Amino acid sequence: MARSLDPILTKILWNRLISIVDEAATGLVRTSYSIVVRDYHDYCVGIFDARGNMLAHSTKTAPGFIAMMPNAMRHFMQVYPVETLREGDVIATNDPWIATGHLLDLTVAAPIFLDGTLVGFTVCVVHHLDIGGRMASIESRDMYEEGLKIPILKLYEAGQPNETLLSVIRANVRMSPKVLGDINAQMAANSIVIAGVRKMIREYDFADLEALADTITRLAGQSMRARLRALPNGIYRNEVRLPPVGALTEPMVIRVAVEIADESVIVDYEGSSPEVEAAVNCTLPFATSYTAYGIKVMVDPTVPNNAGCLEPITVRAPRGSIISCNPPAPTWGRTVIAHNLPEALFGALAPAMPGQVIAACGSTPLVAMYFNGRKHDGEEFLSIISHCGGFGASADRDGYGTLCFPYNTAAIPVEVTEADTCLVYQRKEFAADTAGPGRHRGGVGQEVVFRVADGSHAPPSPVASTLRGSPRNPNSTYPAFGRDGGGAGRGATLTLNGNPVPQGGRQQLRPGDEVCLLLPGGGGHGDPLTRDADAVRADVLAGLVTRAGAQADYGVLLEGAEATIDHAATSILRRSRSESLQTAAN
Structure with missing residues (x-):
């Protein structure tokens, strides 16, 4: 590298990397075909150096991809060593045990060459609408029912598409134009990163990214270690009992021990439930992402993520557990487990961080519903909708209403869903008294009611759907817990035509059928009897x-x-x- 990296230049270049991936994320959204990318923002774009170290990722991203991308990058480089790669190569996989934990997410990486020398990589992860197999459902008995598994392969070689692989994908997915369109959008995002990195290196007369990578990862690691040193050493434990889902009859247990040892943290999930027959099992890379995210937001939230932030964090889980299942366990709904890991950590570390940990959120885990059918004119649709409960309160403020946590995706507008499907919204509004009471109350939950169009706009055949509501309920083993004397969030019902619906199972919806979803508020913080009376009014x-x-x-x-x-x-x-x-x- 021809120029020294003083603090000012380091900050400029660090921000430049983030701006490059954010520009690529914008390109991804604008060229995508599905609402999952365009409106839901379930994706991530990252930059790596030539050694496979993550330097930056897009600001809009699902946290489950952050620590998983370095793992995928290591596997990519093992299968295709640096010296074997050529300009225009694109490597891809959706292997749950290498990448994001279920088959619907496709991870693609491309080498960045400058004047014939490999100087880095770009990675783009996208949740696709479909990957074949059984339509999204926790009823899958193994991974093979959940769709097409793509091992680590070259999607493009020296700029030429792998038509065989693309033909296999095309033949195995529903609505292949949208799926392949989103894959092309991933290619576009990677191209934007490649162009941006090349421009930056030339502009500053660098030889490669390594000195910049060493500097920013060192600084990020130092910041994380300094924050960890401020916590009292010790082992902090917590246990979360999740209600049974699908055909399960027993609760699932997440047991965690968090060891703070000076500048490092070890998170051990020993004692958690063994993997289950419902499709909610989590793979270790995905669990590691949400564990690292939980530690990061508590300990050092302001420094941008890179490889340095992850170095002090070690994650352990017994093989064959719901945290680290073995193939071919079903994993479609792995967010049921993974989205609860940050809050399990919050509960463990709250004694070590008094007054600094928020109450539980009513939007955990993700509430998502999938729909496949035809509109009244015969046009096929495959769509997803998601709604959120209330955010947990903190020691100094009320929780936000209907805000997602921890998955960081956007709310799909009602108008988009109605245009994309045959669903018609009847009501979408805050639900009174759902917020957990406290000196600072939790965020308010919401009630959402929609129906399948009837009359002249009725679909010609039943709509296949997977309905999943929130398990949060103050009367269950899994409420939206309050903190420091605050009360739990309330709410949590899912009905079809007034009757309770099993969580995550496949349903056939017919014209006029009505779904009602009540999402709970977040937990409160502090004694409710000390809340300012004017705030209550x-x-x-x-x-x-x-x-x-x-x-x-x-x-x-x-x-x-x-x-x-x-x-x-x-x-x-x-x-x-x-x-x-x-x-x-x-």
């Missing part, structure tokens, strides 16, 4: 809390059409409640 006036909820949860009595606070009655009510709680505690 404001929530009542906004329709987020009912008057009955204000009295029952917060000890605030409101009177008249203007919801005037009866301060004397409120003071008496709160004092009485506090005394009763103290008596019960003793």
